[in-house]
Amino acid sequence: MIVFDLICGNAGHGFEGWFGSSSDYEDQRTRGLIACPLCGSTAVEKAVMAPNVGLKSNQTSAIATKTSASAAPEASAPTEMEPMSNAVQVPPEYKELLIKLAKAQEKILEKSEWVGREFAETARAIHYGEMKEKQVHGEASPDEAAALEDEGIAVAPLPMPYIPPKNKN
Known part of the structure; x- marks a missing residue:
């Protein structure tokens, strides 16, 4: 992954x-x-994205060396380096919302069958009574989803990313 x-x-x-x-x-x-x-x-x-690679324990960075050298004489103690990242900071209320949304999606998908790339054909077969009615989820292109909607077949994208069963560890 x-x-x-x-x-x-x-x-x-x-x-x-x-x-x-x-x-x-x-x-x-x-x-x-x-x-x-x-x-x-x-x-x-x-x-x-940039990797967050730490320094070896026996090395200091050029930034830490410059900071120490240009600091006032009484501040000659080594400066503690703060870890840095360019990861987007998500407010706690968004994190909580995303967690709830992921749990809701997981609960919905418990009763649904993964049909992969056969989603459009399976949804049509169910809609037209050629297959037993059941909940399914899978992959469809935007054009396939639009065609299903044009035929009156109710479909909706999953709100959260989904890992197909074959790709799970």
């Missing part, structure tokens, strides 16, 4: 996405399957 920091192009909302690989991310993005959890926009891109 790989985690990407993602950003919504419409409102600049930042969030995380978990993918099986970089190509999985690209595939889902081009098919419009990745949506901002706050506003629903599918105009989503990777945010600039």
